[in-house]
Amino acid sequence: MSLLEVKNLRVEFPTRRGTLLAIDDISFSIEPGEVLGVVGESGAGKSLTGASIIGLLEPPGRIADGKITLEGERIDDLPYEKMRHVRGKKIGAIFQDPLTSLNPLYTVSKQLTETILVHMDMSQEQARKRAVELLDEVGIPAAETRIDSYPHEFSGGMRQRVVIALALCANPKLIVADEPTTALDVSIQAQIIAIIKRLCKEHKTAVMLITHDMGVIAETADRVAVMYAGRIVEIGEVRDIIKDAKHPYTKGLMGSIPVVGHDVEVLQQIDGSMPRLNEVPKGCAFNSRCPDAINKCFVDRPDLMQTDGLSTAACWLYSKEAVNE
């Protein structure tokens, strides 16, 4: 049994001009200790997918269909209080801006021990001890003394480490990290990634890592899901996605990344831009930008299918019937 299973998830926004389908039937799973990277164009639905899992989808957005299970138990239809408990105990969350997760008025010590006390059966003293251990674990030097500081007394990188410690308080099974390093410096970014990797190894914590930094993905993820216009268009092992992408969008994405040591005058680029939710064309959502589109692409929407490589991709090029049509 997978740790997390997302089945046929659909998320929609009712608006005056009709309903916008922001997540359009996506399915994937995450195993214990695994890092699933989620990449894709801005607005593709990465954050909404994460928010659906941790139960923090903001109204009017709502899950219209599908099912999310954690350790076999459904979590998408839990009442608010129950979900809040799951969120602290079994799923930890890390967001881009550490300040949204920290209360500026309380010391780091207070925020950590309170969270620990809510989720674990411990005395005040034990909780503080655990808080110090956690700070130690995420690499805050002199944790014993720094713990009584306020968030603003820490640098950006240290704050993000405190947020990671906060997410780890109750030994969660899964961490959903939405752009955890985007606001940070490259050097601190490397430290945070090293921490995330170590956690997965030592505690078998699974991580859903949302980012558009392919370098971070390359180093951290085991598998990668590529999203475009509310769908997963390709999913597979990180090596296969980076070295041998199959979906034309993924290929374009990989080709557009500048690499140190590769001297190219012009970067490969995907012309045009991702369609807005209310303008997604019939057939494949990528069809207007796709250099390989065939007739069927303008008529029917492809689902994920086995490619001629190791990944699965939602692209008609990998269907014999479609190509021969």
Place this chain on the structure above:
Amino acid sequence: MNDDIKQGFEVKPLLEVRDLTKYFDVSKPWLTRILEKQPKQILKAVDGLSFEIGKGETFSLVGESGCGKSTIAKLVVGLQRPSNGEILFDGQDLNKAITSKDSNRIRRRWQMIFQDPFASLNPRWRVNDIISEPIRVFKLAKSKSEINDRVDKLLTQVGLSPADGNKFPHEFSGGQRQRISIARALSSEPEFLVCDEPTSALDVSVQAQILNLMKDLQRRLGLTYLFISHNLAVVYHVSDRIGVMYLGRLCEVATASDLFKNPQHPYTQLLLNTIPDMEMTGIKRDPVHGEVPNPIDPPSGCAFHPRCPLANDRCRKETPQLQKNAGSLIACHAVEEKRNV
């Protein structure tokens, strides 16, 4: 500036920066300071920095957050006044020129592109009016129809269509908005563009479009760029020369290929180690250890010494100056003493 620092241009530099400093007074309010018996606190955001940019060249600045990159950008376009030092644009003292009577003549020759295309475009203006603002401010066109023609041409130049001019910024995607800010920056026909993290808010696929556009414009219009980014692969791709900054000072200036092939300053070496490894060769990245130092109370001598594996007594006492070394400029005692190998 001593002549050692010049990197031997064949062409006349378009921008010369000499011993530039920018200090910020970050003291607490006067009364609090007196009551708490605290001294004035001065933050040296830019601390005696010299470099030059040749015509048609792309010069980039890299370094950790807070090292002073954006402050330099604002100084060289005249958005902030330096505390000390000189900025020469095409041989003229920039801060004198922009306060002179016919300052418009020189001010139109440079423009700046910011990181956030969402914040830098007025949401209530139509794209036409946004793009034509510099044309109107600098009175570069004689008639309404001439303005319209130029806006249409600019929109086409950045890969949008003339019809887009009637729309509002919110009707565009992030990449398209950055194209609009580029069109706006180009409207006064500048020679020099200062680009502060121009693609950091964009997707990689959109980033490629914008970087290609910028290079193409440079080729066609002979533009000179000062480019700032924390993405080292992007910097490698766009730059002719690169300046590496640490805490308000330059520690290494070299051509892009020299810097990445053979980084010499210990900080540059550590910085390059943090580049995510797209090839996944299994080599572990070595995160830079230690915290970024406090800019208000920087370490003595070489500010990098608390984090430097090669630091010795001299480093703790004496601030190293930029010196020529195998075609690059390096500020490091260990490199000078050849004990870095």
